[in-house]
Amino acid sequence: MTELTSETERLMKVRARQKKKKPEFNRCDSHKKKKLSPSWRRPRGLHNKLRRHIAAKGKVVKAGFGSPRDVKGYHPCGMREVLVKNPDDLLEAEGCAVRIAGTVGMKKRDEIEARAREMNLKVLNPTSGGD
Template identity: 70%
Template sequence: MAERLLRVRTRQKSKKPEFNFHDSHKKKKLGTSWRKPRGLHNKLRQHIAAKGRVVQPGFGSPKAVRGYHPSGMAEIRVNNVAELAAAQGCAVRIASAVGMKKRLDIQAKAAEMGLKILNPKGGA
């Protein structure tokens, strides 16, 4: 069932518009990440069609596969070797604050356990 829902999610996301911060294309200092339009005369808040789409619940993924990696596995973030025990059946993402020495230990242990690492580095 998860495979079907992943295909549904892919199809939904291909139709989803790009939700950018209103008028972010006009000012360099404004980022594109979504912010709710709040102005009294804001055309996007008033749902004027030509101004773009507003984030709404219908654009979300199916709940069963929400947050899954495109490979079809749930992701888990790991900071040390001991946290790998909870990662059975999941894809592992090593936290960015982990140094190279501990990262290589985590990668070696994950390879031994047969886990997939999403952000591998170094020799292992």
């Protein structure tokens, strides 16, 4: 496994602190209508209170809520996350944490996990009966 530099470790702590303070960004009125999913959509209506930044109506997504650029996309364990669909993808995952795609079958999944163990890579979603 790779060791974290002190700067990366500091930024991971900053990110964790920021994520605790970050509000939930839900789509406007998604709690009122069943057909609206809570996933964020920009409010566009002329009289929309959220678009007009009325404080009681919630927060609007802005650039300042993001993670520090150097640790963006990192897993909480401090490693960059790579999606793997076949055993050959592990060659590009050197020093990264590996997440096996959900569409991968059991036979290929076992092969990927065995190869990752040989290469000393961390598998984020191993099979339950694994090591």
